[in-house]
Amino acid sequence: MASSGGKHFRLSVLNPGGRDSEQYFDERSAPVAGHPPINFHAFAACTSGSFHRETRKAAAEKTPLLTLIRGDFKATERALAELKKTRLTVAVSLKETGLHQIANQLNDPGRLSCFLRIVAQADGCIATTPEAAEIYRQARPKQASATVAFIPTPYPLEDQEWDFTAPPLQQAGIFVGTREWDVPSRNHLAALLLARRLCDASGEPVTVFNLDGRKGARLLSELQFPPGKLRVIEKRKSYPDYLRVVAKHKIVLQLDRSRVPGQVAGDALLCRTICVGGDGAIERLAFADCCGEGRTVEELSAAALELLNNTNRRAAAIVESQTRALERVSFQAVRTRLETFFAQL
Numbered sequence: 001m002a003s004s005g006g007k008h009f010r011l012s013v014l015n016p017g018g019r020d021s022e023q024y025f026d027e028r029s030a031p032v033a034g035h036p037p038i039n040f041h042a043f044a045a046c047t048s049g050s051f052h053r054e055t056r057k058a059a060a061e062k063t064p065l066l067t068l069i070r071g072d073f074k075a076t077e078r079a080l081a082e083l084k085k086t087r088l089t090v091a092v093s094l095k096e097t098g099l100h101q102i103a104n105q106l107n108d109p110g111r112l113s114c115f116l117r118i119v120a121q122a123d124g125c126i127a128t129t130p131e132a133a134e135i136y137r138q139a140r141p142k143q144a145s146a147t148v149a150f151i152p153t154p155y156p157l158e159d160q161e162w163d164f165t166a167p168p169l170q171q172a173g174i175f176v177g178t179r180e181w182d183v184p185s186r187n188h189l190a191a192l193l194l195a196r197r198l199c200d201a202s203g204e205p206v207t208v209f210n211l212d213g214r215k216g217a218r219l220l221s222e223l224q225f226p227p228g229k230l231r232v233i234e235k236r237k238s239y240p241d242y243l244r245v246v247a248k249h250k251i252v253l254q255l256d257r258s259r260v261p262g263q264v265a266g267d268a269l270l271c272r273t274i275c276v277g278g279d280g281a282i283e284r285l286a287f288a289d290c291c292g293e294g295r296t297v298e299e300l301s302a303a304a305l306e307l308l309n310n311t312n313r314r315a316a317a318i319v320e321s322q323t324r325a326l327e328r329v330s331f332q333a334v335r336t337r338l339e340t341f342f343a344q345l
Contacts, residue, residue: 154334
């Protein structure tokens with residue numbers, strides 16, 4: 001998946017003190033091997049790099065590093081101090097970068113002070129959303145703009161093993177891409193209400209995950225979907241099995257306003273289906289014609305209904321989104337961006 005031309009650029013990602021185990025990615029990151037190549041693992045995977053939780057092992061790779069700012073930030077600050085001694089190039093990024101997540105992390109004076117020190121001392125900052133990039137730029141007022149970059153999380157769109165396309169005749173219904181009732185900016189309830197309206201208008205069934213047990217089941221029952229039109233999945237699935245569920249739907253629907261990196265949209269890309277709504281980074285890049293940026297719920301409802309009812313329009317939208325994604329969020333595209341960015345530091 002990563003280019004082999006010239007001197008091969010490899011990136012090591014360090015999650016100091018994190019739970020994910022050490023992992024090495026080759027050029028074919030099969031769906032069953034370890035952590036899937038998504039989120040920050042994908043930055044390592046797209047360069048055939050590695051993912052670590054121990055600073056010593058990450059430094060031993062002798063490659064540029066992306067170090068994640070997580071937890072109370074102290075482990076990250078210690079890791080950065082240790083890495084500075086090695087003279088390796090080190091960029092940093094907040095591990096959780098939705099606007100609500102950034103606000104929750106930086107509302108403590110101690111964490112904020114630590115964050116400002118880390119961002120100032122790192123060689124650069126990588127942001128998985130444009131909004132996070134602006135925060136990094138403001139925190140590095142004396143640094144050149146080239147030391148901060150918005151680079152979306154990549155997806156292995158070039159790899160046939162990660163192509164979860166379902167035959168069009170086997171696709172039906174609406175998949176609700178959110179599941180968090182208690183995060184206001186996720187707008188999960190609003191998405192379910194819109195899905196119910198679309199179900200009434202089109203006759204298409206709706207699928208949703210419920211990982212909240214009895215409480216979640218009671219909340220869903222209150223919405224009174226038409227009999228037989230709501231499919232509720234109660235158990236977690238492996239990532240490949242989850243994608244196989246998503247791929248069986250005509251559209252993925254959400255109303256998320258969290259400005260997240262965009263995994264819901266990334267999942268839709270791997271499934272070769274359409275994501276409607278949401279204002280995540282990948283939503284805006286790949287699904288610009290039907291994302292939530294600048295659109296009302298009524299406009300999203302009309303767009304979703306057309307995609308559900310018009311097979312040709314849906315097929316054209318898939319081609320358009322895949323073309324945009326290959327240019328901006330594929331492994332090859334992001335590997336090139338990473339190589340250029342680190343060369344400037």
